[in-house]
Amino acid sequence: MKIFYTAHATAKGGRNGHSESSDGSVKADLSVPKEMGGPGKPNTTTPEHLFATGYAACFGQALEVVAGRHKKTVPGSSITAHVGIGQNDAGGFGFDITLEAHVPGHSQTDAEALVKEAHTICPYSNALKGNVDVKLTTRV
Numbered sequence: 001m002k003i004f005y006t007a008h009a010t011a012k013g014g015r016n017g018h019s020e021s022s023d024g025s026v027k028a029d030l031s032v033p034k035e036m037g038g039p040g041k042p043n044t045t046t047p048e049h050l051f052a053t054g055y056a057a058c059f060g061q062a063l064e065v066v067a068g069r070h071k072k073t074v075p076g077s078s079i080t081a082h083v084g085i086g087q088n089d090a091g092g093f094g095f096d097i098t099l100e101a102h103v104p105g106h107s108q109t110d111a112e113a114l115v116k117e118a119h120t121i122c123p124y125s126n127a128l129k130g131n132v133d134v135k136l137t138t139r140v
Helices: 047-069 108-121 123-128
Strands: 009-012 018-021 027-029 078-087 093-102 134-139
Touching: 047 078, 047 093, 047 108, 047 123, 093 108, 108 123, 108 134
Parallel strands: 093 134
Antiparallel strands: 009 018, 018 027, 078 093
16 A cells, blocks of 8 residues: 555543644544443543544535536535444443434435445545444435
8 A cells, every 4th residue: 555644643631631643733622421421521522422433524524625626526525423432242342323414415326326436535534444334425
């Protein structure tokens, strides 16, 4: 694989700690949410928020790339990533992910085809393939 870019980040203190990118562009204080039995400190985030943000952005770019390959554009499109975490049947933990794509200006059929194809090229989607069932919903 030809590497185009590598990001670096360090987390200290686990889910009740701090995570920061090596260039300082991302700095996040973390706290386990109350729903998971943690303190749910104000002005903090979770790894799931960070993952959802990255996945939504990456998938949105994949959608733009796919549209361009078909000589189409997707202005005004947006991706919302819903990332749930819970206990799996094996006693470990896993994700429940839904990507909600809003692709205005296209028919429902065309929008769904673009979203489905974007799912095949997005690095986040490819990383999860075979491990997490990612549900796709599309609206125009």
